[in-house]
Amino acid sequence: xxxTDEDVSEILRIIDESAVEELTIETPSFSLHVNRSAAxxxxxxxxAPAPIDPEPAAAPPPHSPxxxxxxxxxxxxxxxxxxxxxxxxxxxxxxxxxxxxAPDTVVCLIEVMKLMNHIQAGVAGTIVEIxxxxxxxxxxxxxxxxxxxxxx
Amino acid sequence: xxxxxxxxxxxxxxxxxIVRTCRELGIETVVGVSTADRDSMAAGLADRAVVIGxxxxxxxxxxxxxxxxxxxxTGADAIHPGYGFLAESPALAEATTQAGLRFVGPPAAVIAxxxxxxxxxxxxxxxxxxxxxxxxxxxxxxxxxxxxEHGYPVLLKAAAGGGGRGIKLAGxxxxxxxxxxxxxxxxxxxxxxxRLYIERLIASAxxxxxxxxxxxxxxxxHLGERDCSTQRRYQKLVEEAPAPxxxxxxxxxxxxxxxxxxxxxxxxxxxxVEFVLDADTGEHHFLECNCRIQVEHPVTxxxxxxxxxxxxxxxxxGEPLACAQRDVAFDGHAxxxxxxxxxxxxxxxxxxxxxxxxxxxxxxxxxxxxxxxDGTLIPPYYDSLMAKLIAHAPDRDGALxxxxxxxEQLEVEGVRTNRExxxxxxxxxxxxxxxxxxxxxxxxPA
Numbered sequence: 001x002x003x004t005d006e007d008v009s010e011i012l013r014i015i016d017e018s019a020v021e022e023l024t025i026e027t028p029s030f031s032l033h034v035n036r037s038a039a040x041x042x043x044x045x046x047x048a049p050a051p052i053d054p055e056p057a058a059a060p061p062p063h064s065p066x067x068x069x070x071x072x073x074x075x076x077x078x079x080x081x082x083x084x085x086x087x088x089x090x091x092x093x094x095x096x097x098x099x100x101x102a103p104d105t106v107v108c109l110i111e112v113m114k115l116m117n118h119i120q121a122g123v124a125g126t127i128v129e130i131x132x133x134x135x136x137x138x139x140x141x142x143x144x145x146x147x148x149x150x151x152x
Numbered sequence: 153x154x155x156x157x158x159x160x161x162x163x164x165x166x167x168x169x170i171v172r173t174c175r176e177l178g179i180e181t182v183v184g185v186s187t188a189d190r191d192s193m194a195a196g197l198a199d200r201a202v203v204i205g206x207x208x209x210x211x212x213x214x215x216x217x218x219x220x221x222x223x224x225x226t227g228a229d230a231i232h233p234g235y236g237f238l239a240e241s242p243a244l245a246e247a248t249t250q251a252g253l254r255f256v257g258p259p260a261a262v263i264a265x266x267x268x269x270x271x272x273x274x275x276x277x278x279x280x281x282x283x284x285x286x287x288x289x290x291x292x293x294x295x296x297x298x299x300x301e302h303g304y305p306v307l308l309k310a311a312a313g314g315g316g317r318g319i320k321l322a323g324x325x326x327x328x329x330x331x332x333x334x335x336x337x338x339x340x341x342x343x344x345x346x347r348l349y350i351e352r353l354i355a356s357a358x359x360x361x362x363x364x365x366x367x368x369x370x371x372x373x374h375l376g377e378r379d380c381s382t383q384r385r386y387q388k389l390v391e392e393a394p395a396p397x398x399x400x401x402x403x404x405x406x407x408x409x410x411x412x413x414x415x416x417x418x419x420x421x422x423x424x425v426e427f428v429l430d431a432d433t434g435e436h437h438f439l440e441c442n443c444r445i446q447v448e449h450p451v452t453x454x455x456x457x458x459x460x461x462x463x464x465x466x467x468x469x470g471e472p473l474a475c476a477q478r479d480v481a482f483d484g485h486a487x488x489x490x491x492x493x494x495x496x497x498x499x500x501x502x503x504x505x506x507x508x509x510x511x512x513x514x515x516x517x518x519x520x521x522x523x524x525x526d527g528t529l530i531p532p533y534y535d536s537l538m539a540k541l542i543a544h545a546p547d548r549d550g551a552l553x554x555x556x557x558x559x560e561q562l563e564v565e566g567v568r569t570n571r572e573x574x575x576x577x578x579x580x581x582x583x584x585x586x587x588x589x590x591x592x593x594x595x596x597p598a
Binding site: 079080081082111112113115136137139140141142 | 187202203204205206217218220222225226247
């Protein structure tokens with residue numbers, strides 16, 4: 001089986017959309033090794049792949065990502081769940097507008113079936129806008145925070 | 153109906169199908185979609201679509217926790233699992249009920265028993281259903297004794313296996329002696345378990361299944377049978393009802409057996425009891441029970457005039473069955489063809505891509521369930537089903553004629569499909585004669 005350029009693009013697209021950090025495919029006709037862990041933390045969300053369907057849909061998309069301001073990055077929900085800005089009602093919010101964040105700064109919680117997931121910023125910069133409301137359902141990929149990246 | 157908002161944990165044509173019935177019933181719908189299905193027909197038709205995860209089903213459509221959280225977070229009262237994905241997952245049924253929502257399907261315990269082949273088989277035997285002769289064997293002597301009792305050919309399978317792996321066929325005693333050791337070694341290598349299961353091979357088989365419905369009070373009815381014998385590599389391609397050339401006495405025996413099994417397992421909601429019919433001896437054997445709505449359910453809807461999704465929702469809502477067995481009428485003949493995005497020139501490999509043109513014929517007696525239209529993207533991540541064409545007519549010849557015209561007039565561009573194969577099946581004299589077996593297509597001349 002010969003690989004076409006289209007096949008390679010498709011493989012790369014599938015990898016890009018999946019959660020794997022490292023992948024090795026070996027077949028009698030080819031072998032492929034991909035490692036993207038070096039690029040993963042703090043990845044600029046503006047560099048996200050183009051939507052799978054570039055044509056206008058008959059219906060509005062499930063959630064409409066706002067067009068980020070030039071130079072801003074977005075922290076997206078890595079999973080569907082209930083968004084919380086605080087550890088508990090008694091605690092202050094993890095971050096407020098104007099706070100500086102590092103890639104490993106916890107910015108919120110997302111609850112999936114009573115399991116609380118700490119969500120890290122994944123990017124260094126300053127929070128400029130909070131896009132989701134505490135206690136609400138957020139979808140996979142929904143923008144949660146807008147961040148002005150550091151050092152730009 | 154106390155269900156006001158339904159969460160649909162599925163995609164493709166069945167998600168569209170469920171939304172349509174909900175619209176008629178005034179039930180709001182939320183469909184959980186992966187990022188690949190954001191712009192799907194179901195997402196557009198539902199009252200709301202929420203993105204549950206990335207394209208790969210293991211990160212989206214197969215995530216029990218995410219789906220239940222999405223249903224809770226969108227204020228749904230119930231979850232409909234469709235078919236495939238988590239439709240027969242006891243874990244989803246359990247988690248849904250634990251979260252205080254209704255699951256549109258049988259209870260977790262029923263799904264678990266039906267999903268365990270040996271447990272289901274034992275239960276069927278206790279309920280008096282014939283099963284394909286077979287048993288676990290420890291030695292070659294036991295295998296030989298089984299074959300003496302039930303005759304050749306026999307199949308040797310890994311008792312711990314599944315998915316057709318490691319199955320050996322023995323046509324006579326010499327082959328059995330030759331292959332027994334090999335089967336045992338392979339079972340050990342593949343599953344870490346050398347136990348074998350021996351079964352009589354039904355060389356010439358018809359696949360006939362019975363649609364059943366059971367309410368929360370234990371009332372059970374059947375909605376007739378479907379013949380699903382036309383398969384390719386164990387995938388059903390064409391289904392029809394009533395089953396052609398089925399003796400009335402045998403038909404009655406199948407329907408009674410299905411009801412007996414449903415009662416024995418404590419079945420609830422819509423289900424299907426599958427049988428294998430030995431075309432040489434006329435014997436029927438219980439195969440398995442599917443705890444979900446089937447792909448081919450429209451065939452039954454055509455004959456009975458019932459909406460099976462509406463029936464599922466009413467049962468899940470706690471309502472008793474609205475019709476008694478004597479009220480279920482069967483009208484005419486219906487045939488369904490599954491149109492899939494597969495490339496016949498590449499050994500029917502999946503052919504994902506963008507459908508640039510999708511034009512359906514408008515024919516009397518033709519129903520099409522689909523998620524495709526001009527511009528639909530068939531993603532590479534899921535099954536390749538594009539549409540189901542269902543032809544209904546007063547008799548089989550009429551249904552065949554409608555289906556033949558429909559397949560001829562259907563226009564699909566942008567992806568390769570099995571349209572021509574379906575047209576050849578419908579036109580084939582062997583299929584038209586009725587009562588085909590599960591291997592007829594593979595024996596057909598190219």
